Amino acid sequence: MKTQRYLKNVVVFFVLICVFGVSIFSGTASVKTYKIATTTSIYDSGFLDFVTPAFEKKNNVKFNFISVGSGQAVKIFKNGDADGIIIHEKSFLDELKKEKLINGYTAFVSNYFILVGPKDKKDLFKKVKSVHEAFALIRKNNFKFVSRADNSATYIRELEIWKLAKVQPDFGGYIKSGQGMGMSLNLANEKKAFILTDEATYYKMKDKLESLDVIYQNPKEQVLTNIYYFAYSPKKAELSKFASYLKSKEFKNLVSSFNQKFFKKEIYRAVK
Numbered sequence: 001m002k003t004q005r006y007l008k009n010v011v012v013f014f015v016l017i018c019v020f021g022v023s024i025f026s027g028t029a030s031v032k033t034y035k036i037a038t039t040t041s042i043y044d045s046g047f048l049d050f051v052t053p054a055f056e057k058k059n060n061v062k063f064n065f066i067s068v069g070s071g072q073a074v075k076i077f078k079n080g081d082a083d084g085i086i087i088h089e090k091s092f093l094d095e096l097k098k099e100k101l102i103n104g105y106t107a108f109v110s111n112y113f114i115l116v117g118p119k120d121k122k123d124l125f126k127k128v129k130s131v132h133e134a135f136a137l138i139r140k141n142n143f144k145f146v147s148r149a150d151n152s153a154t155y156i157r158e159l160e161i162w163k164l165a166k167v168q169p170d171f172g173g174y175i176k177s178g179q180g181m182g183m184s185l186n187l188a189n190e191k192k193a194f195i196l197t198d199e200a201t202y203y204k205m206k207d208k209l210e211s212l213d214v215i216y217q218n219p220k221e222q223v224l225t226n227i228y229y230f231a232y233s234p235k236k237a238e239l240s241k242f243a244s245y246l247k248s249k250e251f252k253n254l255v256s257s258f259n260q261k262f263f264k265k266e267i268y269r270a271v272k
């Protein structure tokens with residue numbers, strides 16, 4: 001009799017485990033992971049790690065960011081090794097759209113490119129009226145200049161400015177880093193060289209860049225405007241939710257919070 005009761009209790013126990021086990025697992029959806037190839041500048045500033053967790057938590061997803069130059073990000077995306085892409089070179093996105101690898105793209109945040117360089121040479125640029133005039137002065141004096149030289153959007157913009165200056169970057173002081181924004185800024189600091197950078201990465205790293213200071217900045221110069229875009233593979237249509245999030249009030253509030261926390265001024269600007 002006791003044996004039967006014992007067996008009955010054991011059966012009930014296992015039935016309860018099965019029932020509650022199914023309930024627990026059916027109520028907890030697995031986290032969906034997406035790979036996003038992103039330009040180093042917006043990643044090195046810490047911006048993405050600040051604004052994405054709210055979306056990840058709400059939608060039970062996880063973003064794995066692959067931080068490279070814009071050109072390399074495009075290659076990764078084309079090879080199918082990323083589900084989405086964040087870059088700041090619109091011509092690359094137009095190419096992807098033409099090849100039907102994306103349906104469109106979303107402009108979501110902007111900042112500006114600035115020229116930084118050795119503190120002890122700042123006074124030499126006081127009368128400069130444009131960024132290409134500053135570049136011409138660097139070339140004329142054979143000052144050290146660190147170039148990303150990595151087919152990134154920043155490098156492409158740098159080449160545009162050299163073209164506007166009507167000079168070639170073929171002088172002795174021209175240093176090719178082949179690295180991302182953060183690494184290139186560190187090299188410029190080490191070499192006491194000039195460099196074109198997005199303002200966010202520079203200001204985020206400023207305390208460690210003892211040799212450098214802002215040499216030239218002008219938000220009114222079109223060539224210095226820096227807009228970031230998000231696009232995704234048509235095979236990952238669910239990422240349209242993230243594109244919508246990047247236009248939401250919640251996202252805009254996070255942009256403001258990031259600026260206040262790390263810069264105490266407006267550096268990133270949500271695109272309307």
